[in-house]
Amino acid sequence: MLSVTIFLAAILASSAAHKVIDWRRLGPATAKLAGVKPGWGELLLAIAGSVEALAAIALLMPQVRVGGALAGAAVWGAYSLALAARHGAVIDCGCYFAERPKPVDKIAILRPAALAALALAVAAAPIGTWSIDTLFAVAGFLALWFAVGELASIKVFARTGQ
Template sequence: MGYVLTVLSALLAFILAEGAAHKLLQRERLAVSTAELTGLSVSTGAILSLAAAGAEVAAAVMLLVPGSQRTGALVAAALWGLYSILLWTRRGSKIDCGCTINARPDDARKAIPRALSLSCLAALVAVSAEFASFRWEFILAGAAFFAFYIAGNEMLALSTLRRSIGR
């Protein structure tokens, strides 16, 4: 069972690293998104977005380093939990959640299940009893699942696919 948690830790680390990279590479877009999400100014949104990116990088590194995986998982669970709460406060509003490569403003309610699921997965990792020792195979397995995660995110962003799933 330890190898499953280690692969899950790697997957969560990749998701966090992607989120941090996204915030750093598209600073202006995600500063505006953060401002809309928090109800604060764009300049404050920029600072919060960079702070979130720093926390995501720290959590991602901790999730990959044996002995610090629980702490990394707790940080990740807190980040995604806070994000879920912020999305809940903006439900019904059109926001760019930053979940996809391109800006796609949509109802905030649609991003809540994703953030809440990630928070729960991270919490599961945090309370788990055993991790396997570090092996490259686990990192590669996490990367493979991350590729599926990205593909799924982009597919769900397609409005035609979303309409057909909703029927």
């Protein structure tokens, strides 16, 4: 379970960093996703990014790992629910490193839901032990995670003709 914990921490940390780096694009995207005025998008983005960063750090600290996992599950659960509320709408979900407005489909909704479920599993399970295999497992999880996102995006662009 240690490799899954580190994988989730890496996803949370990269999400938080993405929000800091690309806040000008993601602020309005967050507002549209949440259905609030544009000015509120940046505040929601800052809150989500802060929770993600703190959860990533907490996941790597045995004393507060469960709290980090629960915080990550809450962020991903809220994100999945927000996407479900916009199912079918064409938006930039902010889930890619580049701007990609596309219809919110089942895959976009299920990806954060899957992360939330994994985070809940991490919260319920013992931490596990460290070995060199842990690094390879984390690298494999990350590669698969980003590949699935890219493949899902290609499928949508092929279907819509863009």
